[in-house]
């Protein structure tokens with residue numbers, strides 16, 4: 264693969280250089296994913312340049328592929344392999360290991376319902392079941408990572424159940440394109456999905472304004488066309504900071520670190 268020369272991307276407009284050599288991976292008559300264009304190639308180069316070893320760029324590169332395709336297709340696997348001089352088997356092994364890489368096309372929005380223990384006990388299971396029924400068709404509930412509507416079109420929604428989303432103090436939680444909607448109920452979750460289907464973008468409980476799945480994937484790749492928008496909004500909650508606030512109010516502090524680290528306990532004898 265020939266990648267364009269360039270410096271790491273700024274937040275301004277990016278223009279593709281003249282000397283890009285591009286052999287389209289989508290062959291005539293094939294139904295493979297859309298071609299990765301010059302801008303994507305430029306971004307690929309910029310991402311790779313951030314790492315001492317090019318293979319370390321695989322995770323962000325897979326997110327970049329998802330920002331173009333809405334999932335990681337076989338064509339996307341080949342694209343990453345070629346750019347990083349890996350085998351397609353190596354790229355596939357990574358893409359199929361992490362749940363954030365989707366192997367089928369996603370909707371405009373990805374709705375993740377936490378059904379891990381605490382959220383489940385506080386209503387996450389009920390929320391997921393209600394959304395499955397609501398987004399399903401002909402009495403069949405929508406399955407995990409299935410999409411309601413034509414993937415990629417406005418109002419289309421991919422639903423998934425997720426493991427702990429690291430917001431247990433605000434359970435039950437839902438993420439839309441990885442932005443948090445805290446303290447949900449079955450009713451509020453239904454309203455949220457209704458709004459997304461109408462083309463609205465309700466503001467998350469905390470964090471930046473909602474965009475769409477592909478834009479979120481671009482940001483996960485480390486590319487921020489609109490950095491101010493991407494970081495606006497509070498990222499913490501009162502609940503999360505309550506312990507720290509209580510300690511501050513009462514003057515509680517952690518004991519100082521010892522000058523010497525404490526001795527490690529003896530290892531048990533091998534049997």
Ligand code: FES
Pocket residue numbers: 377378379380381382383426427428429430431434435436
């Ligand atoms: S169990 Fe749902 S956020 Fe931790």
